[in-house]
Amino acid sequence: MNIGEAAAHSRLPAKTIRYYEEIGLITPLRDLNGYRAFRSSDVHKLSFLGRARALGFSIEDCRTLLSLYEDQGRESAEVKMLARNQLTEVDRKIAALQAMRDTLAYLIDCCAGDHRPDCPILADLGAEAQPERSGATKRTV
Amino acid sequence: MNIGEAAAHSRLPAKTIRYYEEIGLITPLRDLNGYRAFRSSDVHKLSFLGRARALGFSIEDCRTLLSLYEDQGRESAEVKMLARNQLTEVDRKIAALQAMRDTLAYLIDCCAGDHRPDCPILADLGAEAQPERSGATKRTV
DNA sequence: GATAGGCCTTCCACTAACGGGAAGGTCAAG
DNA sequence: CTTGACCTTCCCGTTAGTGGAAGGCCTATC
Structure with missing residues (x-):
């Protein structure tokens, strides 16, 4: 073949x-x-x-x-261990992506998305380092 | 600096x-x-x-x-579009990983994971191509 | 002055898991 | 004989950096 x-x-x-x-x-x-x-x-x-x-x-x-x-x-135990490690890894990735997803969705929701220049998304990305401000933006990153 | x-x-x-x-x-x-x-x-x-x-x-x-x-x-619209595309992409990845996760969890659940050589995980990975058998294994892949 | 260490610099190679494409050999049909 | 579809190897490109070597700079200490 x-x-x-x-x-x-x-x-x-x-x-x-x-x-x-x-x-x-x-x-x-x-x-x-x-x-x-x-x-x-x-x-x-x-x-x-x-x-x-x-x-x-x-x-x-x-x-x-x-x-x-x-x-x-x-021994099937060895295979199962590999699979379990892989599952853990996949779960880790899912959790990371989910966190991204939530932040993205939140920012998108905040943004008017029109012809005006004001953009909460960029504002958040450019905000000063998090000095533990209370309730300003939902900063997951 | x-x-x-x-x-x-x-x-x-x-x-x-x-x-x-x-x-x-x-x-x-x-x-x-x-x-x-x-x-x-x-x-x-x-x-x-x-x-x-x-x-x-x-x-x-x-x-x-x-x-x-x-x-x-x-215009904030352009930023929002980028963010939305990114969100779509992230959602796509999450869905793919979730499918993997489900299959892995299912296979792990099926496997005794002991000293015996019988392993449903390997059996599934090595199974013949899916000729639409009914109810054999939960093949998401 | 010499030396040690902790910075800094550039450059090169390497990662994972292939994909694209070039240059050329092979095979079956018309 | 030619065409077109295969096949071969080889090399480079991808993403977003990371690791390390060789060497320059700066400050402190002996």
Whole structure:
């Protein structure tokens, strides 16, 4: 199977597949003409990688997950720990984004957004460092 | 004011400040010895940048915001539009992360996480492409 | 005066995870 | 034979900085 077909099956771009080979995540065979020859196990791994990446696992996490996947004697505890760490990380990111979101929404709500130059958004961004003023702006940042 | 002091006041690393100068976001003066000399307006801009970045605005957005901030005749509508786009972007990211989170939490919940090799997380990652099986796993990915 | 340390400078390399595009080889169809 | 769709490697670019080396400057101390 050539790279194009492998890409179609795994739903990964060919560029990504070449990259994954380069960093040693997969090692497809080679045809006599130099073309990569993907076995179904390779395509399977690629799909695995695509799913793990879609769950936000880093490449290095994926490398570990893949080796655990291949290791028939692994303990599920190790995988669960990885997943839990990933969940924590995702939660952290969500919380950070949520804080941004709230501040942004608040500022947008304050801004008239018309032809006048007065803008609470810029005013807030440019405000002096927070010397613990009471109730001026909702400064989450 | 030297870069160390500017860093302390703006709460940005010196490295970041040098980078911001390099890409033209600020242009501090120079002392005779070659040291950067930051005016209070420079430090003010740096704080502005720190806040805008903390809200998730890209460097290029920050460049625009800064120029709008300096432009006394700007229309607040333009700023509001930028902020709204940013809000949309943040919402998009939150939604994506939330989907990951749900799938991860589900998989973690399914996994015994003990010394046994059976692991639903790996099983799910490695499952065949979704041929619309009914009720097998909760595949969000 | 010498030296130590703590600043500051520039420059280069590196990060994550690819994407774009050039230059060129291969293959099947018409 | 040519065309067009594949494939190959190689190199550069992305975002927003971070790390480190080599070296200059400044102040204090011995």
